[in-house]
Amino acid sequence: MALEDFFSNFHLLIRWFHILSGICWIGLLYFFNFVNIPLQGSLDDATKKLVNPQLMPRALWWFRWAAMSTFLMGWILFTLKYMYTPGQGFGPTSLFSTESGLTARAVWILMGMLFGSTMWFNVWFVIWPSQKKILSGQFSGDALTALRTRAAKASRVNTFLSGPMLFGMIGAPNYGAVNAVTLLVYIAIAMIVVKLAYTYSLKVGVKK
Numbered sequence: 001m002a003l004e005d006f007f008s009n010f011h012l013l014i015r016w017f018h019i020l021s022g023i024c025w026i027g028l029l030y031f032f033n034f035v036n037i038p039l040q041g042s043l044d045d046a047t048k049k050l051v052n053p054q055l056m057p058r059a060l061w062w063f064r065w066a067a068m069s070t071f072l073m074g075w076i077l078f079t080l081k082y083m084y085t086p087g088q089g090f091g092p093t094s095l096f097s098t099e100s101g102l103t104a105r106a107v108w109i110l111m112g113m114l115f116g117s118t119m120w121f122n123v124w125f126v127i128w129p130s131q132k133k134i135l136s137g138q139f140s141g142d143a144l145t146a147l148r149t150r151a152a153k154a155s156r157v158n159t160f161l162s163g164p165m166l167f168g169m170i171g172a173p174n175y176g177a178v179n180a181v182t183l184l185v186y187i188a189i190a191m192i193v194v195k196l197a198y199t200y201s202l203k204v205g206v207k208k
């Protein structure tokens with residue numbers, strides 16, 4: 001019975017948790033970039049002071065821990081799928097490489113993991129430290145503006161990386177041969193879609 005197969009069940013749970021956390025993380029990233037930025041532009045300072053101390057710490061808690069969980073589950077998944085063979089132990093599997101080098105699947109997932117891990121780094125070492133300082137209320141004037149700019153830039157970079165990152169995740173088990181041109185085409189498609197989402201986020205939903 002499949003439920004007795006520890007490796008398969010562990011693998012499925014990790015994969016499920018990886019995607020669940022990823023939805024939470026990227027969903028909040030899109031909330032910040034496509035909903036909250038346009039919203040903040042339409043609030044006066046008094047309303048911001050009322051709303052943001054309630055909204056931001058909660059949203060940022062889920063955001064950074066979902067990023068951490070996605071990242072950790074992703075690396076465990078990588079180990080289970082590409083670096084471990086049940087009964088034989090650790091080492092690159094045939095899904096990762098053959099005598100002729102890296103497999104197409106490995107190239108896709110390495111691209112996705114590079115982008116995803118960069119995004120995780122930005123969350124934990126750029127966005128969250130800046131947001132923590134902003135929320136402390138100890139900064140004002142130019143220092144506050146610099147912190148806001150730093151956090152906003154990293155968040156925008158992450159939003160652009162999220163599109164190609166997801167192609168890497170889903171390309172790995174679903175797409176065959178790959179080369180640099182294929183990767184560049186999919187990176188370009190994903191970034192154009194993100195750019196369109198930014199453009200429309202300023203126009204959609206609310207009647208002016």
Ligand code: HEM
Nearest residue numbers: 022023070071074075077078109113116117120169172173
């Ligand atoms: C943060 C760094 C990340 C790492 C290290 C990582 C790693 C991985 C690995 C190793 C796989 C398995 C690929 C395979 O079976 O060949 C995978 C699959 C996947 N990941 Fe990620 N990932 C990351 C971020 C994300 C994020 C942010 C999302 C957003 C939702 C995501 C969504 C997915 C999806 C949808 C799959 C495909 C699952 C399937 O086909 O069953 N990943 N990831």
